[in-house]
Amino acid sequence: MATIEHNGKTYNVDEDGFLTNGMEEWDDNWTDYVKALEGITEMTDEHNKIISILQEYYKKNGIAPMVRILSKTTGFPLKRIYELFPSGPGKGACKMAGLPKPTGCV
Amino acid sequence: MADMKADELGVSVARDPSMMTHAVPTKDWMDIEAVFKPGNYCYPAKTSIVEYLGKELPPGVMGPARDWDVESDDWKLPDNWKEIIIDGLRQRLDKFRSLKIFMDCCVRCGACADKCHFFLGTGDPKNMPVMRAELMRSVYRHEFTKAGKILGRIAGARPMTFKVLKDWFMYYYQCTECRRCSVFCPYGIDTAEITMMGRELLHLVAVNINWVLEPVSNSNRTGNHMGLQPHTLKENVEYLCDDIEEITGIKITPSWNRKGAEILFITPSADLFAEPGIYTCMGYLLLFEYLGLDYTWSTYASEGGNFGSFSTNELMKKLNGKMYAEAKRLGVKWILGGECGHMWRVVHQYMGTMTGPADFLEVPKSPITGTVFDNAASTKMTHISEFTADLIRHGKLKLDPSRNDHRTVTFHDSCNPARGMGLIEEPRYVLKHVVNKIHEMPENTTREKTFCCGSGTGLNTGEIMELRMRAGLPRANAVQYVHDKYGVNTLSCVCAIDRATLTALMGYWVPGVEVTGVSELVGNALIMDGEKEVRETGLRFEALAGSEGDANV
Numbered sequence: 111m112a113t114i115e116h117n118g119k120t121y122n123v124d125e126d127g128f129l130t131n132g133m134e135e136w137d138d139n140w141t142d143y144v145k146a147l148e149g150i151t152e153m154t155d156e157h158n159k160i161i162s163i164l165q166e167y168y169k170k171n172g173i174a175p176m177v178r179i180l181s182k183t184t185g186f187p188l189k190r191i192y193e194l195f196p197s198g199p200g201k202g203a204c205k206m207a208g209l210p211k212p213t214g215c216v
Numbered sequence: 217m218a219d220m221k222a223d224e225l226g227v228s229v230a231r232d233p234s235m236m237t238h239a240v241p242t243k244d245w246m247d248i249e250a251v252f253k254p255g256n257y258c259y260p261a262k263t264s265i266v267e268y269l270g271k272e273l274p275p276g277v278m279g280p281a282r283d284w285d286v287e288s289d290d291w292k293l294p295d296n297w298k299e300i301i302i303d304g305l306r307q308r309l310d311k312f313r314s315l316k317i318f319m320d321c322c323v324r325c326g327a328c329a330d331k332c333h334f335f336l337g338t339g340d341p342k343n344m345p346v347m348r349a350e351l352m353r354s355v356y357r358h359e360f361t362k363a364g365k366i367l368g369r370i371a372g373a374r375p376m377t378f379k380v381l382k383d384w385f386m387y388y389y390q391c392t393e394c395r396r397c398s399v400f401c402p403y404g405i406d407t408a409e410i411t412m413m414g415r416e417l418l419h420l421v422a423v424n425i426n427w428v429l430e431p432v433s434n435s436n437r438t439g440n441h442m443g444l445q446p447h448t449l450k451e452n453v454e455y456l457c458d459d460i461e462e463i464t465g466i467k468i469t470p471s472w473n474r475k476g477a478e479i480l481f482i483t484p485s486a487d488l489f490a491e492p493g494i495y496t497c498m499g500y501l502l503l504f505e506y507l508g509l510d511y512t513w514s515t516y517a518s519e520g521g522n523f524g525s526f527s528t529n530e531l532m533k534k535l536n537g538k539m540y541a542e543a544k545r546l547g548v549k550w551i552l553g554g555e556c557g558h559m560w561r562v563v564h565q566y567m568g569t570m571t572g573p574a575d576f577l578e579v580p581k582s583p584i585t586g587t588v589f590d591n592a593a594s595t596k597m598t599h600i601s602e603f604t605a606d607l608i609r610h611g612k613l614k615l616d617p618s619r620n621d622h623r624t625v626t627f628h629d630s631c632n633p634a635r636g637m638g639l640i641e642e643p644r645y646v647l648k649h650v651v652n653k654i655h656e657m658p659e660n661t662t663r664e665k666t667f668c669c670g671s672g673t674g675l676n677t678g679e680i681m682e683l684r685m686r687a688g689l690p691r692a693n694a695v696q697y698v699h700d701k702y703g704v705n706t707l708s709c710v711c712a713i714d715r716a717t718l719t720a721l722m723g724y725w726v727p728g729v730e731v732t733g734v735s736e737l738v739g740n741a742l743i744m745d746g747e748k749e750v751r752e753t754g755l756r757f758e759a760l761a762g763s764e765g766d767a768n769v
Contacts, residue, residue, distance in 0.1 A: 111283060125259045125679065171448040172438075176489055179455055214431040214441030215486035215493070215521055215676070215712035 116143040126201075129208045133165060136208030144206040148195055157194055160184055164207040174200070174209050220682060222724055229689055235338035245341060246354070246369070249379055250386040252286045255682050258389055258675065260284055261429035266422055268433055269531070276300075277530050279422030286385070289378075297421045298376045302359055304420045305352075308413055309360065315413055318405045319356045322349060328397035328407065333668050334390050337686030342387050345397035345407040351383045352414055385423055388414035390683065392675060393526070393558075394631040394668035411673075416528045424527065428674035431523040432531050435538075440485030440519035446472075449515055452488045456498050463755060465748035468505045470513055473546065477512035478583060480543050483554025483600075484521045484712035487733075493715045495755045496555055496733025502742055503604065503735065506613070507584055511552065517542035520556035521712060525566070526674040533570040536562050540574050543596075550580040551597040555733045557672065557711030561636035563595050585610040599633065601642040601710055604738060608649045614743040617652045619751055621761035623706040623730075624653040625737070626698050628691065628718065629666035630711030640664065643710050643734050650741035655702040661694035671717035684717065685724050692725035699726050708732050 111130065114121045119139050122130040127147075129135050141161065145153060163183050167175045174180075177199055181188055188199075195202030200211060220228070233240045235256075241248060266281035279300075284292045294300065309316050328345040329335065335343040342348065350372070357364030357373035364373030374380065393408035401407075418424065431441035438445060444452070450472055457468045471477065483500065487493040504511055517539045524531030543551050553559060577596035580589040587606045589598045607613050627647055633639040640663050647654055661667050670688030698704040707718055707729050715731055722729040740754045752763060 124262075172445055173443050173448060176452055176455070176494065177491065178459075178494070179452070182455075212442055212489070213427060213434070214523070215484050216442070216490040216716050 114143065116140070126205075126211065128205050128210055132210060133168070133208040136165075140208065141206055144202075148197060148202050148206070150195075154194075156186065156190075160186070160191065160194065160199075160203050161207045164203060164209055168207070168209050174204050174212060222685075225682070225685060226689070229337055229339070229686055232339065234340045235683075235686065241341060245347065245350075246374055248342075250382040252382070252386070254287075255680060257286050257386070258425035258427055258677055258680055260286060261424045261426040265426070265429050265433045266424065269429060269436070272436060272534070273530050276420065277528055278424075279420050281422060291378075291381075291423065293381075293421050293423075297381075300420050301376055301381075301417050302355075304417045305356065305359070305413075308416070309356075312409075312413070314406065314409055318349065318407075318410055319353055319360075321403050322346060322353070322405055323403075325402065327400045327402060328405075331397045331400045332391075333394070333396070333670055333690045334392075334687045337670070337689045338390070338683070340390075342383065343390055345391075345401075348387050348391055349405070349407055349410045351380070351387060352410055355380060381418075381421075381423070384414050384418055388418065389425060389675065390687075392631070392668050392670065392672035392687070394672060395635045396631070396665065396668065399635065399664050412525070412529075415526065419528045425674065425677075427677035428523050428526045431521075431674070432527060432535065435519045435521075435523065435535055436531075439514075439516050441521055441523060442485045442489050444485055444489060444518065446515035449485075449488055449513075449518055452494075453497070453501070453513070456488075456494055457501065459757075460498055460501060460755075463753055463757070464502070464744055464751065466502070466505060466744050466746065468501050470501060470504070471511075472513050473515055474512035475546050477510055477546065478549050479509060479511040480517065480546060480548040480551045481511050481513055481554065482517050482520045482539055482551060482559075484556045484559070485519050486521075486712045486716060487554060488518075490716060492719060492731055492736070492756070493712050493733065495736040495739075496715065498755045499733065499735030499737070499739030500554060500600065502739040502744065506742055506744055507607075510583065512546065512548070514542050514546065520554055520559040522559055522562045523674055525558055525562050529570075532562055532566065536567055537571045540571060540577075543574070544576050549578045550592075551577070552580075552600060552603060553597050554600050555710040555712065555735060557630045557632040557713055558636075559632075560599065560639070561632040563597050564637040568594055582606055584612050599637075599639055599642070599710075601633075601639060601646055601734060604735070605642040605645045608646060613649075615650055615741045616743055617650050617741050619740045619754070619760060620651045620737050621653070622754070622759065623651065623732075623737070624655065624702060624704045625651045625706040625708050625732075626655055626657055626695065626704045627662070627734075628657075628669070628695075628707055628709040628714060629662055629664075630709050630714050631666060631668050631672060633710055634666050635664055639710070643708075646734055646738060647708065650737045653702075655698045655704055657694040657698050661690070667691040667694060669711075669714050669717045669721060671721075672713050676713055676717045681720075685721065688717070688721040689725065691718075692721050695722065695729060696726045699729055704729065706730050706732055708734050708737060710734055
């Protein structure tokens with residue numbers, strides 16, 4: 111199993127670099143690590159809003175929200191979400207929030 | 217990797233000899249070893265998932281769970297792994313007569329060789345269907361035929377070794393079980409079934425992939441591949457109904473897990489989660505509302521797809537059985553199935569001998585037209601395209617095809633409905649009535665000769681993106697042709713894997729072409745009683761032809 115070290119802390123990750131243990135291991139330091147990966151210069155309130163909505167939704171549903179629900183709940187059009195997280199809501203925002211990738215016919 | 221630009225990859229496919237060797241082979245195929253490197257294999261299943269499924273199945277089916285690295289030369293196999301595989305092969309030769317025949321009867325005429333999208337896209341000789349089968353036949357000959365036992369390699373036989381196992385893992389996961397090759401085989405050898413057997417044998421020693429087994433595990437535990445829980449499913453559909461109300465002015469409140477409903481509706485869970493499947497789902501919802509159909513959704517049987525069929529027979533059987541157990545529990549008369557691919561292959565071709573005929577249900581009868589679907593007399597399950605085509609034929613739907621005039625459409629025959637159950641005319645009949653501008657792709661790429669999306673059988677995962685784009689090239693090439701010639705901007709299909717994977721394929725090879733389910737186009741065209749005076753957008757809030765913001769005006 112792969113690990114990633116950032117600022118002295120070690121995280122277990124899967125092949126795509128998502129946290130193996132999800133939100134159990136998630137912390138601000140992880141956010142800081144993904145921030146650099148995503149090429150985000152400064153975390154804004156908008157970034158944080160998406161992260162906390164994703165985590166809240168995941169706690170209730172055990173899966174990431176449909177992109178359209180994310181868009182509606184945050185009030186950000188999809189285009190804006192891609193501006194905030196260049197690799198998209200799945201690979202970027204979900205990874206930062208400590209959510210797993212959805213599987214199946216997607 | 218996926219970073220390669222489309223024009224470079226196109227040149228590579230056309231000129232480079234082979235994706236695997238990047239050279240014209242100079243050695244005998246038995247001497248060329250599979251080399252795993254990032255991008256040419258799928259990630260193995262998570263240990264926790266293999267453990268969980270192992271407990272759900274008869275002992276041995278899943279093999280021992282462990283962490284293993286595909287690129288290493290130590291797959292941490294059980295000590296007696298060869299014995300397990302050979303015993304497994306013996307048992308299956310006894311159980312499945314088709315396997316025995318397919319092992320024996322190939323004359324290596326080569327008719328299948330260039331019919332495979334994986335061979336066309338990778339140039340790898342072991343992706344010729346005849347060779348893919350030979351990977352197993354060689355072992356079969358060595359263990360089970362006199363000539364092979366005595367003459368060995370001269371008779372095309374080889375013993376089971378780690379090198380062979382690597383071949384199997386490489387090439388049984390570079391086959392989407394689409395069965396295009398079998399259409400051209402003079403003996404009708406179904407290479408898909410050889411791949412299925414290959415994968416099943418690999419599972420016995422826990423050599424498997426996560427993108428297949430995680431959905432299977434989700435479906436078995438939560439009800440569907442995505443792992444959508446009951447409250448999430450319901451909320452997602454409510455959300456789609458809100459959109460429908462905004463677009464059409466019609467309020468829909470579908471029922472869930474309702475006992476005594478006449479019909480149980482089952483579709484892939486991606487239709488309740490991901491774009492563009494959700495628009496197909498909106499099409500179903502509108503149609504059923506229009507008809508006032510007495511139907512219910514189920515949170516337990518909330519998956520049409522059967523990723524079990526991409527792993528082992530036991531899992532396929534288990535997931536298929538779930539749909540019928542729910543139909544029985546709810547006391548419905550019959551099942552209406554959505555736009556799913558391999559669900560139909562399992563229902564149509566395997567269920568009869570796996571779970572048996574569904575005698576506790578009634579032969580599907582349309583409550584609107586009275587048509588009895590005798591073709592589903594055993595399975596009691598009717599395809600949404602058959603059901604819709606019958607409604608149109610009886611003049612039961614008020615349709616305005618001009619509401620799809622922003623779309624110039626072609627139809628991709630999804631492999632499993634087309635080749636697995638002969639569903640070829642029905643979707644076309646539906647399309648003809650809901651769309652004005654339709655153009656077929658070249659004849660050798662449609663109907664029973666359709667080219668696969670390149671990512672079926674659980675190969676729709678991100679880590680093999682280059683492979684997927686290569687395997688999908690023949691399909692994309694045919695779309696490019698009608699795109700350039702007729703301005704086709706919409707690729708319609710009747711499969712959820714297609715909806716997801718063709719979207720990626722079009723984005724890569726033919727930008728500007730969107731992917732839709734047939735039912736989305738039905739939903740756009742359907743004139744609902746009491747709907748808004750003017751439909752301003754389509755189901756994905758896209759501008760219609762002639763409306764403001766439309767580039768064609």
